[in-house]
Amino acid sequence: DAGVIQSPRHEVTEMGQEVTLRCKPISGHNSLFWYRQTMMRGLELLIYFNNNVPIDDSGMPEDRFSAKMPNASFSTLKIQPSEPRDSAVYFCASSDLGGGKNIQYFGAGTRLSVL
Amino acid sequence: RKEVEQDPGPFNVPEGATVAFNCTYSNSASQSFFWYRQDCRKEPKLLMSVYSSGNEDGRFTAQLNRASQYISLLIRDSKLSDSATYLCVVNPLLTGGGNKLTFGTGTQLKVEL
Numbered sequence: 001d002a003g004v005i006q007s008p009r010h011e012v013t014e015m016g017q018e019v020t021l022r023c024k025p026i027s028g029h030n031s032l033f034w035y036r037q038t039m040m041r042g043l044e045l046l047i048y049f050n051n052n053v054p055i056d057d058s059g060m061p062e063d064r065f066s067a068k069m070p071n072a073s074f075s076t077l078k079i080q081p082s083e084p085r086d087s088a089v090y091f092c093a094s095s096d097l098g099g100g101k102n103i104q105y106f107g108a109g110t111r112l113s114v115l
Numbered sequence: 116r117k118e119v120e121q122d123p124g125p126f127n128v129p130e131g132a133t134v135a136f137n138c139t140y141s142n143s144a145s146q147s148f149f150w151y152r153q154d155c156r157k158e159p160k161l162l163m164s165v166y167s168s169g170n171e172d173g174r175f176t177a178q179l180n181r182a183s184q185y186i187s188l189l190i191r192d193s194k195l196s197d198s199a200t201y202l203c204v205v206n207p208l209l210t211g212g213g214n215k216l217t218f219g220t221g222t223q224l225k226v227e228l
Contacts (some may be wrong), residue, residue: 031214040221042221043217043218045215050213055215088171101147102206103161103164104216105161106160107158108157
């Protein structure tokens, strides 16, 4: 299994630009999670989906952030417009909702720098 | 009070030492507990699940105390390769889309020669 795949691995952009982060969950997993990690705040859950449906987006910082999951094998997290304070590592994780163990597997992350 | 609290460390220990981390959680209804490990500039990875009866995996032992709402991780005979940040993780709910996990901010371990 290839694991959770995220792209791009690194993104450097200028303030005001649109940023789109992509995630492919592990095949067969039906839950997908977007996290943001910074030194100050640690790992924060932004939003998660079960069976492609958003369940909890209370962690999304503000309207500039949006996430979609059009099908079971793909999700995007979009920031528009981006700001320097959005600089962080963004992780996507997936799990098997029916698996009983609730173990999440993480992608390698996207390191975002907004200048 | 934070949902999951950990001592950030760092814990600096010599190779071969035994080291223990504790973590407390605030939601008494929490159902699942885990330790994840995160290496520098890498993603978190599951180290082990934590069961009420306690569980062991090689040099690693995890314990859960529901009455006091804390979880522990013991590492025996520590190796240089154990140097990492250890994240305490709690699943606060059992049903209703409750597969959300809450992560502690992590305890940093540095094993030295």
